[in-house]
Amino acid sequence: MKQPLIEVRNLKKHFPIKKGWLGRTVGHVKAVDGISLTLYKGETLGLVGESGCGKSTTGRTLLQLIEPTEGEVLYEGRNLVGMKPSKLRPLRKELQIVFQDPYASLDPRLTVGEIIAEPMEIHRLCTGREKEKRVEELLEVVGLSGYHAKRYAHEFSGGQRQRIGIARALASNPKLIVADEPVSALDVSIQSQIINLLQDLQEQFGLTYLFIAHDLSVVKHISDRVGVMYLGNIVELADKNCLFDTPLHPYTQALMSAVPSPDPLDKKERIVLKGDVPSPANPPAGCAFHPRCASCMDICRTERPVLQERDGHYIACHLYG
Structure with a gap:
C-alpha cells in the first residue's frame, strides 16, 4: 500500500x-x-x-x-x-524546490560551490573538507564536474544552470x-x-x-x-x-x-x-x-x-x- x-x-x-x-x-x-x-x-x-x-x-x-x-x-x-x-x-x-528560471534563481555573487553548500551551512549538515567533498559529489551526480565549483553562474548555459539548481535542491537530502x-x-x-x-x-x-x-x-x-x-x-x-x-x-x-x-x-x-x-x-x-x-x-x-x-x-x- x-x-x-x-x-x-x-x-x-x-x-x-x-x-x-x-x-x-x-x-x-x-x-x-x-x-x-x-x-x-x-x-x-x-x-x-x-x-x-x-x-x-x-x-x-x-x-x-x-x-x-x-x-x-x-x-x-x-x-x-x-x-x-x-x-x-x-x-x-x-522540502525543496527547483525554480523555473535558471538565470534568476542563482546568486551571481556566489560561486557554484558556495551556492550548493549554502543549504548545508544553514542546516548544519557538514563543514570543512566534508562539505567540499559533498559539493563535488553533487556536481558529478547532476552531470557536471567537481572543478565547476569554483566558477560563477554566468559562466554556464541554461541547461547547466538548471543542473546546478537541482544540485542545490539535493544538498539537504x-x-x-x-x-x-x-x-x-x-x-x-x-x-x-x-x-x-x-x-x-x-x-x-x-x-x-x-x-x-x-x-x-x-x-x-x-x-x-x-x-x-x-x-x-x-x-x-x-x-x-x-x-x-x-x-x-x-x-x-x-x-x-x-x-x-x-x-x-x-x-x-x-x-x-x-x-x-x-x-x-x-x-x-x-x-x-x-x-x-x-x-x-x-x-x-x-x-x-x-x-x-x-x-x-x-x-x-x-x-x-
Missing part, C-alpha cells in the same frame, strides 16, 4: 487587492481556492493548466514559502500550516522536490536531458516530485499521476494513462486536443475554447469553467462541482454527478 508523504486539505491562497492612500482591501485574487490532493512517497504528481491557474502558487504554498489563507498541509502527519518557525525549520531541509516548470526556459534538446536526470535522481535517492509544467508531453513522460488545474481548482486528477486515454472533464479534453500529433495522418478534432480565462479576482459563480464550456447546464451556473472519485478517476464536473 502506498504511503502518503503530503496530504493537502482545502488549501486556499487569496492575495488582497489594495487601493487608495490608506491601502484598503477592496477584493482578493483567489490564486488557489480549495485544493485537496495527496502525494505518495516515491511518485511524481504532474500539475498542468493554463498560465495563471495557480500551479506555482500551489507548489510554493505547499512548501510554506507563501503562507496559505486557509487549509492544511500534512507532511508525514504533521500540519505545516501555522507551525512555529522553530519547529518548521528542521523540516525545510526535507530532501524527500520532496517541487519542480516548478524546470524545463520551460530551456531548449527542447536540453529539456530531455533534464527530465531524464530528474528520473534518474528519483530512482537513486527515492525522491517524491510535484512536477509543475505546461507541456503535456513532458508531463506524460515523467508523471505517475496528473492533476489538471483551472482557475485555482483541480478539475481532474487521475493516473497518467487513464487521463491521457480517456479525459473526462471538458477542459481536459480541450487541453488534450491541443497536443500536436507526430503522425501527419492523424486528423484529430481540435476543441477551441471560446472567450478568455476569467479573472481570479472575480471568478464566475458555480463552476468556474462554465462560461467557456460547450456542455454547460443550468446547475453549472449556480453550483460549484465537488472533486469526486469515479473508479480511481477524480473529477469535478456536474456531467458526472
Whole structure:
C-alpha cells in the first residue's frame, strides 16, 4: 500500500487587492481556492493548466514559502500550516524546490560551490573538507564536474544552470522536490536531458516530485499521476494513462486536443475554447469553467462541482454527478 508523504486539505491562497492612500482591501485574487490532493512517497504528481491557474502558487504554498489563507498541509502527519518557525525549520531541509528560471534563481555573487553548500551551512549538515567533498559529489551526480565549483553562474548555459539548481535542491537530502516548470526556459534538446536526470535522481535517492509544467508531453513522460488545474481548482486528477486515454472533464479534453500529433495522418478534432480565462479576482459563480464550456447546464451556473472519485478517476464536473 502506498504511503502518503503530503496530504493537502482545502488549501486556499487569496492575495488582497489594495487601493487608495490608506491601502484598503477592496477584493482578493483567489490564486488557489480549495485544493485537496495527496502525494505518495516515491511518485511524481504532474500539475498542468493554463498560465495563471495557480500551479506555482500551489507548489510554493505547499512548501510554506507563501503562507496559505486557509487549509492544511500534512507532511508525514504533521500540519505545516501555522507551525512555529522553530519547529518548521528542521523540516525545510526535507522540502525543496527547483525554480523555473535558471538565470534568476542563482546568486551571481556566489560561486557554484558556495551556492550548493549554502543549504548545508544553514542546516548544519557538514563543514570543512566534508562539505567540499559533498559539493563535488553533487556536481558529478547532476552531470557536471567537481572543478565547476569554483566558477560563477554566468559562466554556464541554461541547461547547466538548471543542473546546478537541482544540485542545490539535493544538498539537504530532501524527500520532496517541487519542480516548478524546470524545463520551460530551456531548449527542447536540453529539456530531455533534464527530465531524464530528474528520473534518474528519483530512482537513486527515492525522491517524491510535484512536477509543475505546461507541456503535456513532458508531463506524460515523467508523471505517475496528473492533476489538471483551472482557475485555482483541480478539475481532474487521475493516473497518467487513464487521463491521457480517456479525459473526462471538458477542459481536459480541450487541453488534450491541443497536443500536436507526430503522425501527419492523424486528423484529430481540435476543441477551441471560446472567450478568455476569467479573472481570479472575480471568478464566475458555480463552476468556474462554465462560461467557456460547450456542455454547460443550468446547475453549472449556480453550483460549484465537488472533486469526486469515479473508479480511481477524480473529477469535478456536474456531467458526472
